[in-house]
Amino acid sequence: MSKDNILLWLEDRPETIATEAVYAKNAGLIIKIAPTLIQFMDMLEEYTSSNTYQIKGMVIDIFVYRARDLSVLNGEYTSNQGYDAGWLLLQHKLSESIYNRIPILLYSVKELEHERRDVIDRLNQDRPSKITYLEKMSISEKFIDWCKTISD
Amino acid sequence: MDDHSKEWDLFISHASEDKDNFVRLLAEALRDYGLSVWYDEFTLTPGDSLSRSIDRGLANSKYGLAIISESFIEKPWTEYELRGLVAREIEEDKVLIPVWYEITKDKVLHFSPPLVDKVAIITNNSELSDVPPQVLKAVRPDLYEKLVREELIHISRNRFPENRRRDLFLAHELKQLSSVLMDRSNGLQYMLKDAQLGAEIDRRANIMLSDIFSYSENIRGLADLTVNGGFLDPFSTNTPPELLFAKNAAQKEREDIKLESIINHIFRSQYKKLREKNITIESAKDIQAIVINTHKSNIAAILRAILDNAVQYANNNTLIRVAHKISQYSVTIAISNIGQFLSDGEEYRIFQKGFRGYNTMHTSHTAQGMGLFIVRGICEVYGIGVSYSAEELPQEGICRHIFSLSFPKNITKIKNEQR
Numbered sequence: 034m035s036k037d038n039i040l041l042w043l044e045d046r047p048e049t050i051a052t053e054a055v056y057a058k059n060a061g062l063i064i065k066i067a068p069t070l071i072q073f074m075d076m077l078e079e080y081t082s083s084n085t086y087q088i089k090g091m092v093i094d095i096f097v098y099r100a101r102d103l104s105v106l107n108g109e110y111t112s113n114q115g116y117d118a119g120w121l122l123l124q125h126k127l128s129e130s131i132y133n134r135i136p137i138l139l140y141s142v143k144e145l146e147h148e149r150r151d152v153i154d155r156l157n158q159d160r161p162s163k164i165t166y167l168e169k170m171s172i173s174e175k176f177i178d179w180c181k182t183i184s185d
Numbered sequence: 186m187d188d189h190s191k192e193w194d195l196f197i198s199h200a201s202e203d204k205d206n207f208v209r210l211l212a213e214a215l216r217d218y219g220l221s222v223w224y225d226e227f228t229l230t231p232g233d234s235l236s237r238s239i240d241r242g243l244a245n246s247k248y249g250l251a252i253i254s255e256s257f258i259e260k261p262w263t264e265y266e267l268r269g270l271v272a273r274e275i276e277e278d279k280v281l282i283p284v285w286y287e288i289t290k291d292k293v294l295h296f297s298p299p300l301v302d303k304v305a306i307i308t309n310n311s312e313l314s315d316v317p318p319q320v321l322k323a324v325r326p327d328l329y330e331k332l333v334r335e336e337l338i339h340i341s342r343n344r345f346p347e348n349r350r351r352d353l354f355l356a357h358e359l360k361q362l363s364s365v366l367m368d369r370s371n372g373l374q375y376m377l378k379d380a381q382l383g384a385e386i387d388r389r390a391n392i393m394l395s396d397i398f399s400y401s402e403n404i405r406g407l408a409d410l411t412v413n414g415g416f417l418d419p420f421s422t423n424t425p426p427e428l429l430f431a432k433n434a435a436q437k438e439r440e441d442i443k444l445e446s447i448i449n450h451i452f453r454s455q456y457k458k459l460r461e462k463n464i465t466i467e468s469a470k471d472i473q474a475i476v477i478n479t480h481k482s483n484i485a486a487i488l489r490a491i492l493d494n495a496v497q498y499a500n501n502n503t504l505i506r507v508a509h510k511i512s513q514y515s516v517t518i519a520i521s522n523i524g525q526f527l528s529d530g531e532e533y534r535i536f537q538k539g540f541r542g543y544n545t546m547h548t549s550h551t552a553q554g555m556g557l558f559i560v561r562g563i564c565e566v567y568g569i570g571v572s573y574s575a576e577e578l579p580q581e582g583i584c585r586h587i588f589s590l591s592f593p594k595n596i597t598k599i600k601n602e603q604r
Contacts, residue, residue, distance in 0.1 A: 045565075047572075048540070049365065051533035065574070066533070068561075072570035072591045075512035102568035102593050105514050 036087035060180040090183040095119035095141035196223040196246035200256035214317035254286040258296040468507040495522040515591040
């Protein structure tokens with residue numbers, strides 16, 4: 034039995050990605066939006082072990098406005114680091130090997146620093162599915178291409 | 186004599202009885218603001234001629250502040266000073282600023298009838314600490330504005346210790362808003378090319394126009410804040426949820442709240458409408474075990490907004506279901522109803538400030554699109570994840586709307602640990 038294709042999206046302001054979501058839908062993906070890290074991790078676990086759904090990709094917003102609760106990361110973080118919540122999630126949870134077959138798109142208005150690009154390059158060396166970074170500005174061909182690639 | 190030649194910004198005429206409780210504090214506050222103040226304790230030194238010094242102060246101050254109190258009106262000396270200030274006021278406009286310090290209008294009238302007609306700062310019904318800013322605003326509006334601006338910046342910096350965060354946030358919001366605005370403009374332009382505007386296109390065009398309007402306003406507001414150097418985070422501190430949170434948090438401690446009792450209470454208050462629409466409520470039995478430790482009024486506000494919505498937009502003869510799920514990091518309550526399908530893209534905008542969907546525009550003339558926006562704001566304060574999704578149903582144009590509230594485990598208890 035074929036499973037439904039899920040695109041799991043960490044985004045606290047879904048209204049800003051409404052158009053992208055329509056493109057992703059047209060590529061045959063069911064969008065599941067989590068506004069907090071807690072909801073994201075619970076959804077990730079639920080769909081990873083689901084018999085009816087398959088996670089085809091994850092979109093991570095780095096700059097999660099007002100994210101306060103970083104307790105899922107099991108570390109000592111201040112509420113201010115919520116601004117980097119997506120990045121911290123990638124580093125401390127999504128880089129675990131159990132998730133390395135799920136393509137990840139870092140999709141944010143925040144410019145990615147060189148150090149972070151280096152971290153992504155390093156992580157990608159050990160991942161069968163890659164981590165990609167795209168700047169969230171407007172609908173780009175790159176985003177549509179990424180959706181098509183993961184849904185194939 | 187022009188103002189630039191004045192030695193002091195302000196001369197304070199007062200009775201010595203009022204020094205300890207008010208005047209010294211006022212003078213010090215004004216001096217701290219950066220005003221040059223003629224106040225006897227600052228200005229007079231041993232050996233000075235009192236009368237000559239006061240005459241010089243009166244003549245060389247731009248403004249005179251008269252602290253009119255019961256002690257003041259009994260003194261011949263203060264009356265002398267006041268006469269000097271009044272004389273100056275006749276020659277130069279707006280010199281005298283009276284402050285009524287714990288005195289009634291009748292007594293001021295008896296003391297000096299013209300003084301009653303002057304716009305005064307009155308302390309009777311306000312905090313004494315409100316007086317210095319009012320004086321500053323009257324004497325040095327430029328300095329007042331600068332200080333207010335600096336205070337706003339100071340507040341924002343306290344909130345965001347690293348200025349970089351503020352810049353990032355501004356860049357983030359401006360990029361997002363302008364990107365949406367451009368997208369909507371293009372969409373509208375494309376649609377208007379079609380001269381035959383059908384009902385659906387007309388509806389969409391109206392939604393886009395409304396977007397353009399509200400986003401333009403937001404961008405303008407942010408741009409103004411950037412240009413002025415001030416930053417008053419209009420998206421958080423000024424929003425009702427923040428204010429509500431601050432108010433409730435200040436008034437009450439967090440408490441253990443049984444979700445079921447709040448949900449039942451809200452449904453009971455909707456009894457008439459539920460009966461009219463013949464809606465059945467199905468609530469999972471286990472919800473009675475869920476206890477949330479937080480501020481009751483805020484959680485009630487969240488649930489009321491979502492449940493009221495569920496009832497309002499449910500089709501007749503349908504079911505509203507309240508279910509729950511316990512996961513590793515959270516306890517999720519899902520509230521679902523069956524109603525009209527949302528148009529493409531609307532499902533992602535449901536928590537947006539001012540958003541009114543097609544359903545709302547046709548069923549309610551009073552909805553402002555603030556209810557769910559406030560829900561999201563309150564949820565963010567507590568780290569509660571709130572999301573919306575829709576499930577298609579076989580019948581055309583109908584779907585199941587699902588609102589999920591994910592309560593973090595650290596504020597949730599499961600009574601008797603029933604799992």
